[in-house]
Amino acid sequence: MTDAEQPDGDKVTLPLFPLQTVLLPGAVLPLHLFEPRYRQLAVDLLTGAVPDRRFGIVAMRTAAVREVETVDHVHTVGCTALLGDSKRLPDGRFDIVTTGERRFRLLDVDHTRAPYLVGTVEWLADEPMPTGASEATARLSEAARSAYRRYCEAAWERDSWSSPAPDTATDELSYLLAADCLLPLADRQLLLEETHPLRRLRKVCRLLSREAGFLSTLHAVPAPPPDLPTVTTRASLN
Structure with a gap:
């Protein structure tokens, strides 16, 4: 049974990628992986060291945090990202495209299991739809x-x-x-x-x-986000 198939309430572990953005289920998020730890995450996803090509994205609470050390540094409700297309560049960086899948609640973080953060999470389900509505x-x-x-x-x-x-x-x-x-x-x-x-x-x-x-x-339009956001040390703050 994959993590994505685990029943709601079950606790699982996921690699974590703290970002200054929120991934929603069904949304597509392209990323440019620059830091060595996230290059390693891409390798682990592609080789199967991390199963099912899935990891968790959580939004950081403030840009003032230089390093995510506790769950207090991020919003505890996040979303799993499924790795889709990927391209490894000659210098070892990666361009990847991810799709949001399933919500989770982050319970704790571990800095010792891998170069990147690993979190213990439980799946977060919707309440039932009301009848007769x-x-x-x-x-x-x-x-x-x-x-x-x-x-x-x-x-x-x-x-x-x-x-x-x-x-x-x-x-x-x-x-x-x-x-x-x-x-x-x-x-x-x-x-x-x-x-x-x-x-x-x-x-x-x-x-x-x-x-x-x-x-x-x-009488203005929003500036569109770049096609491929660059995740650098400064941008990811992690």
Whole structure:
């Protein structure tokens, strides 16, 4: 049984990559691995020393932290990243593409098991969907999709985004709507930590409506993130 198949509540260990960003389930995150410890993580993922090509990403609480030493230095709810495409550069650095999968709660960290951090985590599940709420769920889903369209029409070129498929599950929809939008770290962490699918959908609707209003009022568009964020010693702070 892989880590991704472990029942909720089970404790497992994961390599950890603290970043100044939040990875959401279903979101794609490209990374440029510069530090020796994360080059080694890439090697371990590719060779199977770390099984299933999975590791955990947690957001740092503040850029003032120079080295993650305790769970207090990071947000304790994170997301597993599945390694997809990878390219090793001649000098040993790596360009990789990851996809967010499953949320977890970080319980502790270990500095001694590997060059990179290793954490003990437990899986974090959503609360059950309420029964008899299909009509309210449909209305809320459409409101969130409408907020998403307003944001994207103000922020991006039309051919650079597309709405999630109509049959997207309610518990996944909020993450996919937020993935294309440049929400602040605190807002993305708020969505990641929310365990009620309808509350999470309501929150993403409110956040995207707010951001779309900012863009319309300021007549500005957000600066897109670089295609491949460079993770250096300064950027990763770890």
